Amino acid sequence: MRKTRILICLILTQLFVVSIFVANTADSLRQQLMGLPDSSKLIKLNELLYQNNRNNVYKIYADLLLEEAQKQNNDFYKGNALLLLMRYYYARNPDSMRFYLKQAEPIYIATNRIEDLCRVKGWNIYTLTNEGTHEQVLGEVESMKKLAARFNYPEGVDMANQALANFYFSIGLKAEGINLCNEILQGMEERGVSRIRRFYLLRLLLNKETKEEYLFKLDTCIKNCEKEGIFRLDEEHTLAFLKQSFHLYSAQYYINQKNALLTYSHLQKLDELENQYNMNTEKIMAQFLWMKYYNLIGDYDKALAVIDRLEQILLNNKRYNDWVTVEDFRADIYYKMGKGMESAKAYRDSKVVRDSIVHAQYYEDLAKLRTQREVDKLELQSKKLELEAEKSHAKALAYGGGVIVLLLICAALGLLAHSRQRYGARLKIAKEKAEEADNLKSTFLANMNHEIRTPLNAIVGFSQIIAEEEDIETRREFARIIQKNNDLLQRLIEDVLDISKIESNTLAFVLSDQDLPVLMQDIYSTILLRMPENVMLQLDDCPNFTLHTDRSRLTQVLTNLLTNAIKHTKEGSIRFGYRVTASELVFYVTDTGEGIPEEQLGRVFDRFVKLTEWTTGVGLGLAISKALVTKLGGRMEVSSKQGQGSTFSVIFPV
Template identity: 35%
Template sequence: MCIKTYLLCWLLCLLCPGQLYCSSLKTENLTQKMGTLPSHERLSYLAEITQSDKTAKEAIDLYKAEAEKQADKDHIENALYREAYYYYPDSIDGIEAVLSELEPLLLESKDLRRYFQVEMWYLRILSRTGQKEEVLSRVQQLKKRSNELHYPEAIEMIDQELAYFYLVNNMLQEAKDLYIDVIQRFENRSAPISLRLPVYINLFSCVEDKEQQMELINRAEKIIEQLKQEGVTYLENENPVSQYEMSLEWNYAECLLTNEEYDNALKHIENYGRLLHEQKMTSYLPNLYQLYVTYYYSGKKDYKQTLHYLEKIEDYCREKNIIFNLYSFLKIKADLFVEMGQLKEALSVKDEMIMLNDTLNKTSYHESLATMRTRYEVEQLELENRQMEMESRQHRLQNTFLLCGCMVLILLILILFYVVWIINKNKKALTEAKEKAEEADNMKSAFLANMNHEIRTPLNAIVGFSQVLVDEEDRENRAEFAHIIEQNNELLQRLIGDVLDLSKIESNSMSLITSKQDIAPIMHEIYNTFLFRMQPGVELILDETPDLTLVTDRNRLVQIITNLLTNAMKHTPEGHIRLGYRLEENRVVFYVEDTGVGIPQEQQKTIFDRFVQLENGKKGVGLGLAICHGLITRMKGDIWVESEEGKGSVFYVSIPIGL
């Protein structure tokens, strides 16, 4: 005799954790522990407790009360979520009360996964309690809501509960087709393996082919092993992995019993029983008894053991008032008594079956009508679902086209802005280049005019006094004329030398000849040279010269300080000019200070550019400071000025000790 037909309902209980765990927490211990914790740690502790033991109602109540006391919305939401799981799948009133508080919080925090998970628990209770119309109506509402909230993953969750609804209403083909469709969608989007495990377990009840059953068992077994290796203990639907491991053992044993492989089946029956006792899930024991009934009755013909387990299941059915299953087991029990030759006991069981049959017949007609109506509503629901899916695809396609159009438009706008930016940038660069070219041209013109004037002055003096020198007979006058010619010759050589130096600097062809130099003698030499060139009313001061050896180009160093002193003399009509140097870390800082006219603030940034002169009427070509800047740059040093108009200037030159 095949017992599987009579016992399908036991399989449907396997996926409902509800209050099947035996809570090990005691209110007294928990309250004592709470009293030792500071307030800021209590919520975290209770959250951990209710996560590890989901059926600890006392802990859930304490968690909820403490969260409300501290006005912590996140923990209030989490406590209500734990309470909803506690009431699932047996207390419809309890979960409805929690839903009214929890759902607004979940929507406010946009935790859509938990929102739809709670709805799935509610659907499961409705299916188990036979509220068919409510299930179909709520499925339709939830699918619309998932589209409104743009959460397509909820459709897969809803379809799984709809398939479960088909399963409990014995619509096995519809359940099978929908489960397979859900699996296909999971594979298409490469969904996590943990999502597929419940579908494989449920789908087992919908197929009868042994190869298909074994394939589902193998897939589920691989997923469970992988989850164990990854340390995963709970799935997304809050159900423990251990529960699915027990379901897998049940499926394995059922498959082997159906195919009369009784010896192999016994191992999985014992594994199932071991897992039940390890997890203290006593409410699953009737499923274990059902497996032993099949094993001893069909496999071993051990009627005594069969009767023992039948009586255990019979007690459970009477306690839970499961009339249909009780009738099925009484029929098996009556047949068993007949085979055992105990006709009196068999007759007594038959009398009880007649009484139960009257009760079943009264509900059979209504159930048949309800089943027909359910099938009709299911077909209507499927049509509406297909229409909704088509509308959803159309909306997604429209949104995709709109998004692509917006992206193309944004791209074109960005390209346009980029082109305009490039054009403006080029225009600005062109304008700046033009201004610099014009400025350079003006500076060159001024430079050439100054050079023409500066060169002609000594040349005229040389030519003029050369002619006078020929005709002059007085010895003293001849000596004075020769001295004037010599001075103008030196001035002309300096002008030409400055132009050549600047040319070398700009062409990067000037080379430095470095060697160790004692700085103090060089400074005294420069001081003595300029001492007799000072104008009346101007004092030249040389500060203290400490001993210092510097690796540098002597001639270029002298040229830099000489140019700075010449510049100071040119702009200092009275007062003093001070020069000197000091050591700062690994650098030498030279300075030339004057009490001259000073440099305006706006001209201090350009004072070291070539051809630049102050607008004070002083003659010159404006190359001295530019040459200083170029030489110091070659020496890897710095030059800067501190000046206040009307009070004088200080020029600083910083050169590294080891050039």
């Protein structure tokens, strides 16, 4: 446990130091750039980005380059910055990578950077495979193939098939994955594809199955490069890198074959190569192999010495899963040496760290699952699972970094010591919340039954008597009533469908540039027809502004707010419009209606909430509006005084 606490403290200290370094570096760069002309700023930032693209803090340069390129509307440098940001988030936060991919795709297509686009789309397929969202993988593969075919880029098809082979490996179809890789490799050789592309494929094969056939192909590639005097395959990969990979895979192969002599030969060549070319970043794998080699020949003291060095390197590189693997190896060696107590202690330390990692990942997966499910009786089960993951959640809070976070962790650890005693009380609270959610759903179904039956009864009743009515004016009045109830029923169904699409993340958006004064005038003309006699509708002056958004969804949001204002305003006025500040675009709808009680303000955007029993609808309008605004990159706010009216605001960053 002491080792585990030290490990956590080291992690937090590293995060704190990195956060200070990042902030200072960004401020320093902004100061340096202030005196440069605009074109020089982009060139300078681009140079810094690619000079530091092997450094873990290159995101600083990418963020600043993207910010400056957006100011100057330069697609070339936008594309460079987005590529490095997507690479940064590829292994850290796939959702952020996909966010930047949506921005990058139209830029790459417009500037014909199809290779970069196919590369990041391949990364996206790899992350979907790792996340277990298998139903999306095949669709993304086909989409990528169509893109490559559209731009006559066969290497893009190879990238898509390579990602598909990796997917086969992940679901246990090893033979299918190997066959597909061999087909891709054969096609590459026939077309004379670059050696680096073939190397990527050989590396995938060797990672899944270290065979002499693949080692021979890699060795042949290296020898051909030497004959032709080629020492660099592309900007990132040298011939020395290929040699390093060959000796790594060869050493692993002969360890599996228990051939100590050939293992030692390749490890010696690997060390000579890494020292000659100063390949410090890849020595971790070599240390793993030396550890296995000493274990193979029974030199346990040297194996333990390698383990001590390797664990420190892994901690410095934040590779905690690998640290657990090495600690298990240490325990196994102690066991072979007859040191039972040391072996048990090493197993215990590795188990504690492994559990913390697994619990943290499990908690994250559970949170994602809960966001994709509708409110139902499984809420109770998820609450129980959340309580079981409480320890890992408390630890996750500790990773915020900084002195304040360290103090909070101390408090959390103290709270954790008493968590078992309060488990029963927490479980009861969780059960009550789940039952409340279930009751809310039941209330929603009851409301839906009532709200749908009301217009249906009107439609059915008046439809029956309209045929028997002879007076033309009366028949027209009945027709108006039927049409009014048709519209009400349609709105109810559309609201339920919208909230379902939002929850399942299948709602489509069509983004384009919108002239806001024209849009607002269209909304004014539509709403004016619905106004009651005692209420005046006013559209404030609208400054010229163009917003890149989904016209129909923005219109839906503003119409919902205006319709809501009409419901709750019996007399007075409803005023709406927008204003533009230095950083925000703010739409507003202000009424002089009945207002909202202060204690209810926090609930108005919740689903199925109606503040009074006699209010029409099922309580979805504001919830849908907030969800749509969030999807479009904005936020919603409300202010109100009971008896004086309300103001709803929709805010987008400029």
